[in-house]
Amino acid sequence: MSVATAQRVIEFREALREAMIEEMRNDERVFLIGEEVAQYNGAYKVSKGMLDEFGSRRVIDTPISESGFSGMCIGSAMRGLRPIVEFMSWSFSLVAADPILNNAAKMLYMSGGQFGCPIVFRGNDGAGGQLASTHSWCVESLYANVPGLKMAIPYDPYDAKGLLKTAIRDDNPVFFLESERLLSTTGHVPEEEYTVPFGQALIRSEGTDCTLISFGRPLHFCLEASEELAKEGIYCEVIDGRTIRPLDIDTMVHSVRKTNACVVVDQSWSFASVGSEIASQIHAICFDDLDNYVHRVHSDDVPTPYSHNLEQAYLPNTRKICEAVRAATYNA
Amino acid sequence: MNDANTTGVEASGVPQTMQKMSKIDLAPIPNEGVLLGWLRQMLLIREFEVRTMQAYQNQLIGGFCHIYIGQEAVAVGSIAAVNDDDPIVLAYRDHGHALARGMDPKYCMAEMFGRIGGCAKGKGGSMHMFDADHYLYGGHGIVSAQTPLGAGLAFATKYEDEILKGGKSSHVTLCFLGDGALNQGCFYEAMNLASLQDLPVIYVLENNRYSMGTAIDRGTSMAEELHVKSEAFGIEHAIVDGKNVIDMYRKFKSIADWCREESRPFFVEAQTYRYKGHSMSDPRKYRTKEEESREEENDCIDLLTTFLTEEFDFTKDALKQMNKQVKVQIRDSVTWANNSPETPMDEMYKDVYTDTWGPYTGTSKPEMLEEGGET
Amino acid sequence: MPIEITMPRLSDTMEVGTILHWHVAVGDSVSSGDLLADIETDKATMELQSFDDGQVSQLIVSEGNQVDVGTVIATLLEDGEAKVEEVPEAPTPTIQKVVETGHRVSPVARRLAEVYGVDLQTVQGSGPSGRIIKRDILQVVDTVSETTAAAKTTSAPTPVVPSTPIQPLVSASPWQEERTVPLSNMRQIIAKRLVESKQTIPHYQVTMSFDMDPLLEMRKTLNKQLASVGIKLSVNDFLVRCCALSMATNPEFNASFGGDSIHYHGPVNVGIAIALPEERGGGLVVGTIKHADQKSLRTISQESQYLSKKARENGLSPDEIGDTTFTISNLGMFGVDNFTAIINPPNSAILAVGAAIEKPVVRGGELAVGNEMSATLSLDHRVIDGAMAAIYLKTLKELIENPASLLV
Numbered sequence A: 001m002s003v004a005t006a007q008r009v010i011e012f013r014e015a016l017r018e019a020m021i022e023e024m025r026n027d028e029r030v031f032l033i034g035e036e037v038a039q040y041n042g043a044y045k046v047s048k049g050m051l052d053e054f055g056s057r058r059v060i061d062t063p064i065s066e067s068g069f070s071g072m073c074i075g076s077a078m079r080g081l082r083p084i085v086e087f088m089s090w091s092f093s094l095v096a097a098d099p100i101l102n103n104a105a106k107m108l109y110m111s112g113g114q115f116g117c118p119i120v121f122r123g124n125d126g127a128g129g130q131l132a133s134t135h136s137w138c139v140e141s142l143y144a145n146v147p148g149l150k151m152a153i154p155y156d157p158y159d160a161k162g163l164l165k166t167a168i169r170d171d172n173p174v175f176f177l178e179s180e181r182l183l184s185t186t187g188h189v190p191e192e193e194y195t196v197p198f199g200q201a202l203i204r205s206e207g208t209d210c211t212l213i214s215f216g217r218p219l220h221f222c223l224e225a226s227e228e229l230a231k232e233g234i235y236c237e238v239i240d241g242r243t244i245r246p247l248d249i250d251t252m253v254h255s256v257r258k259t260n261a262c263v264v265v266d267q268s269w270s271f272a273s274v275g276s277e278i279a280s281q282i283h284a285i286c287f288d289d290l291d292n293y294v295h296r297v298h299s300d301d302v303p304t305p306y307s308h309n310l311e312q313a314y315l316p317n318t319r320k321i322c323e324a325v326r327a328a329t330y331n332a
Numbered sequence B: 001m002n003d004a005n006t007t008g009v010e011a012s013g014v015p016q017t018m019q020k021m022s023k024i025d026l027a028p029i030p031n032e033g034v035l036l037g038w039l040r041q042m043l044l045i046r047e048f049e050v051r052t053m054q055a056y057q058n059q060l061i062g063g064f065c066h067i068y069i070g071q072e073a074v075a076v077g078s079i080a081a082v083n084d085d086d087p088i089v090l091a092y093r094d095h096g097h098a099l100a101r102g103m104d105p106k107y108c109m110a111e112m113f114g115r116i117g118g119c120a121k122g123k124g125g126s127m128h129m130f131d132a133d134h135y136l137y138g139g140h141g142i143v144s145a146q147t148p149l150g151a152g153l154a155f156a157t158k159y160e161d162e163i164l165k166g167g168k169s170s171h172v173t174l175c176f177l178g179d180g181a182l183n184q185g186c187f188y189e190a191m192n193l194a195s196l197q198d199l200p201v202i203y204v205l206e207n208n209r210y211s212m213g214t215a216i217d218r219g220t221s222m223a224e225e226l227h228v229k230s231e232a233f234g235i236e237h238a239i240v241d242g243k244n245v246i247d248m249y250r251k252f253k254s255i256a257d258w259c260r261e262e263s264r265p266f267f268v269e270a271q272t273y274r275y276k277g278h279s280m281s282d283p284r285k286y287r288t289k290e291e292e293s294r295e296e297e298n299d300c301i302d303l304l305t306t307f308l309t310e311e312f313d314f315t316k317d318a319l320k321q322m323n324k325q326v327k328v329q330i331r332d333s334v335t336w337a338n339n340s341p342e343t344p345m346d347e348m349y350k351d352v353y354t355d356t357w358g359p360y361t362g363t364s365k366p367e368m369l370e371e372g373g374e375t
Numbered sequence C: 001m002p003i004e005i006t007m008p009r010l011s012d013t014m015e016v017g018t019i020l021h022w023h024v025a026v027g028d029s030v031s032s033g034d035l036l037a038d039i040e041t042d043k044a045t046m047e048l049q050s051f052d053d054g055q056v057s058q059l060i061v062s063e064g065n066q067v068d069v070g071t072v073i074a075t076l077l078e079d080g081e082a083k084v085e086e087v088p089e090a091p092t093p094t095i096q097k098v099v100e101t102g103h104r105v106s107p108v109a110r111r112l113a114e115v116y117g118v119d120l121q122t123v124q125g126s127g128p129s130g131r132i133i134k135r136d137i138l139q140v141v142d143t144v145s146e147t148t149a150a151a152k153t154t155s156a157p158t159p160v161v162p163s164t165p166i167q168p169l170v171s172a173s174p175w176q177e178e179r180t181v182p183l184s185n186m187r188q189i190i191a192k193r194l195v196e197s198k199q200t201i202p203h204y205q206v207t208m209s210f211d212m213d214p215l216l217e218m219r220k221t222l223n224k225q226l227a228s229v230g231i232k233l234s235v236n237d238f239l240v241r242c243c244a245l246s247m248a249t250n251p252e253f254n255a256s257f258g259g260d261s262i263h264y265h266g267p268v269n270v271g272i273a274i275a276l277p278e279e280r281g282g283g284l285v286v287g288t289i290k291h292a293d294q295k296s297l298r299t300i301s302q303e304s305q306y307l308s309k310k311a312r313e314n315g316l317s318p319d320e321i322g323d324t325t326f327t328i329s330n331l332g333m334f335g336v337d338n339f340t341a342i343i344n345p346p347n348s349a350i351l352a353v354g355a356a357i358e359k360p361v362v363r364g365g366e367l368a369v370g371n372e373m374s375a376t377l378s379l380d381h382r383v384i385d386g387a388m389a390a391i392y393l394k395t396l397k398e399l400i401e402n403p404a405s406l407l408v
Helices: A012-026 A050-054 A066-078 A090-104 A140-144 A157-169 A218-231 A249-259 A274-285 A308-314 A318-328 B032-057 B072-080 B095-101 B105-113 B146-164 B179-183 B185-196 B227-231 B245-262 B289-297 B300-312 B316-339 C107-116 C134-144 C185-200 C213-229 C235-246 C297-313 C386-401 C403-407
Strands: A009-011 A030-034 A059-061 A082-089 A120-124 A150-152 A174-178 A186-188 A202-205 A210-214 A236-240 A243-245 A262-269 A295-299 B088-090 B136-139 B173-178 B201-207 B236-241 B266-271 C003-006 C016-022 C035-040 C045-049 C054-059 C066-068 C072-077 C203-211 C255-257 C262-264 C270-275 C284-289 C326-330 C349-363 C366-380
Touching: A009 A012, A012 A030, A012 A050, A012 A157, A012 A186, A030 A050, A030 A066, A050 A059, A066 A082, A066 A090, A066 B146, A066 B185, A082 A090, A090 A120, A090 B146, A120 A157, A140 A150, A140 A243, A140 A262, A140 A274, A150 A157, A157 A174, A157 A186, A202 A218, A210 A218, A210 A249, A210 A318, A218 A236, A218 A262, A218 A318, A236 A249, A249 A262, A249 A274, A262 A274, A262 A318, A274 A295, A295 A318, B032 B072, B032 B095, B032 B105, B032 B245, B032 B300, B032 B316, B072 B095, B072 B173, B072 B201, B072 B245, B072 B266, B072 B300, B088 B095, B088 B146, B095 B105, B095 B136, B105 B316, B136 B146, B146 B173, B146 B185, B146 B201, B173 B179, B179 B201, B185 B201, B185 B227, B201 B245, B227 B236, B227 B266, B236 B245, B245 B266, B245 B300, C035 C072, C107 C134, C203 C386, C213 C235, C213 C366, C213 C386, C213 C403, C235 C270, C235 C297, C235 C326, C235 C349, C235 C386, C235 C403, C270 C297, C284 C297, C366 C386, C386 C403
Parallel strands: A030 A059, A030 A082, A082 A120, A120 A174, A150 A174, A210 A236, A210 A262, A262 A295, B088 B136, B088 B173, B173 B201, B201 B266, B236 B266, C270 C326, C326 C349
Antiparallel strands: A009 A186, A150 A243, A202 A236, C003 C072, C016 C035, C016 C066, C035 C045, C054 C072, C203 C366, C255 C262, C270 C284, C349 C366
16 A cells, blocks of 8 residues: 555545445445435535446436435335435435334334335435524434434544445445535545444544543534643543444443543534433443533524524534533533 | 337436326136135135224224225235235235235234234234235335335336346336325325336225225315326326226236336226224214115125126035135134234344344344245 | 439349330329339339329330330429420430531542542532532542652552551650641541441451461572572562462452352452551551462562552552452561451451561470461451361461462
């Protein structure tokens, strides 16, 4: 391996594309379907060029009809095809809630093990920037409540590719949550074949004083906060959960046992959320290891505002995370 | 994909106007043996449903339970018209279709009893009959949820036949729906996609004239001209007599063959009537006894019996004999189901995911599939 | 002034009595000699008579209840005293639960306090509403091991688990000024732990003498051979191995009392008491040699030296002091003949070892000079009975007096 390939740096969206292209080359049962994925080259250019390589039978444009095409793809997955369904935004998945939650997630169980559903739903999750409330959904907490589905949230291009390949190969329905704000970020992605397994959190930075847990885009703010806090002598251990189902609680617990303090950063609303679930599990497992209750940083408990200043204040950000860590470690 | 020169279809494959089936030729009437087989199937379904009601009242069956009595000819006639490996998907009034498709009634009954011997190991119940060996992709509980799945099954067979096997699309999917499903949005999304993608799926509307307690003209616009529902999507349609199994079959066979050949969707309205309530708890106060009696006089089993008597010297004794056999078979099924153990606790965390992690213990197939080869 | 009637001692051995029946009620007038109550003693049912005249103002102990001799069971008002109704009700002699207030402790702080034996009552909490947090406990523990140079808060605090009574090594000089020195945290912990051990564990002692000649001989030979690799085995190293090996046939010595059960430990972790120098605040710690039954003399020696050195210079980490299952306290190097030690909970035995001393001994019917060592076991009678102690000492004796088996 030459130095050049070792250092190959590509965009997040290219990493996603590579994952899909490689898996579609490997397995003819895999196809990509969604609004504007083919002729338009993808609303966010993730699928750029894929129509040319695979043709319209495997890179399929749909009408704006999430309930219909989600259900259709689930039916095809019951027979063993492996659809990749792109939601232009996970916000639009709400109109497909019945097929993706009732059919995809429960088919194996309700058929007594007869019909599985190897399908990937993927698209942008979270606030894109002044899109107002209906288009800024963070669906992780809403959907993570449902057993039978898996959920992955990549943070960097390496994980985007590795996790998506794992998702496509998984025999279960996978909800794959990307972020519009991360699509243009770049990172090292090797040329060589690799996958990133589900259920293995990644320690993105080591520390001794507070465990900082997050998924996807808010990790950016966690890492920023971590640097800021280090100047004050507070050292955070930043954990990228990577997948919510399965959740790698072991890595989180291991860290909390060391730091005795924990802050969870979850961009969805706080009530009955991924953040509250992790906090609850940490409280239960690490009760005697905690020096303070688990602090949480979420989006504010209001519909996402359009106004730039309100939206910025609404989302989890570096300042809020720093404050939470200081409070959790009695440095407020 | 259609031939580009098919009437009304542009080269892009997207139909711009109605794609007509030139004429529905009636398929020939099958021989006596086949007709006797249908009669036996209809008797079997009816007896099964009678015993289902009894078991429900004896609290052996819980939850929602929807009885198919009166509509037997629809399932028997349509399923007889397609190949054994053509996929079927439907709603929650699904016992009759499962039996018509060949599921042993004991697995169907055990499923309703919530036993491990059930077709879904007691995890689905009355509304969720699945049978992989018989290409039955389930009864589904949410009204109309099965209609996009039906498009998906057709998408899959077409994809398999054309892309994975490199041949010609050679399957047709049956997707049954009740008249209540006509008013759910996803049905129209499904038809739109089926038409756009040229999917070989037949939407079989079992119009029994009531969605729960709402008469069709109270809940569905254009109730007397339902063909307009599919015309909007360029999908061909037909009306069949859902009480006359022979008529049902003859038209349906012709339609299914066309769909298979052309790889196009179809919308069939089978006119029928359910004798019992929507579910076991329905007092049927929304319609008159007179209406029910009138409908029951025109019964699908009587119609076929009469035809057989007139055409093939079918005797009352023979009918009695057949009824007796059917009763024995269903009684045995009930006994078998009753003897099947309750679904054990270790099934709780099974079949949630195919793999094993956290509390989840992977997946396993029901007993029905293991024995499938023998029955 | 109301007259107090107490539970009388009605038999020579009576310690408690039960009120079977009151013959009077509140408000009744009684005269001396009147029957007040029937009392059940350990031997019989006896009558309690009034010694005074007056009005019954309170019946404090109700029928069927048992109280200690001397407990006030009723009061009388002499004529002319305040009315019965106005007498405020005295508190009933039920045990009042002491309600802890004002002490908020974070879970990890509570756990650390337990590990390091820090009394939470003495700690000032720095968290919200005075919550005691991890930092507060670590500060307390840090003060104990403050001499550690430039150690950051992350360095392992020196924990303290005392196990043996402190022998006054230097008696106070007569010319020293009288003074009161507040207890250091370590001394507080030692005080608390040892009182707890001595008060709650039914201690008893068994002593045995050991012929040390064969062991000393072998030690000399081995040390000569090992001198080139810098190893010097101490008598204590041999004793650690002997004690550990003896557990195989005497598992009760590697066990803990658990209230309603006895817990037998898997690993044999022998603790060795290490006295700390004055400049480290004095006191002592117990270092742990883990899996001592599986370690050679050489390994034991190396670990033991390491622990002593580290304890005196830097302090031991929690890992190095925890999990002992049996403890040895050796004062032989100070010339002590014999002594008894206090059990180091949750151990159920501790061996107090004196010096090997030249003594006239009888060997083969003849008087000779030999080295003898006396060692005394302190035992938890809830776990180990006398005969078991004797058997353990016999096992130990066989090993000490036939030390070749220690090499295999």
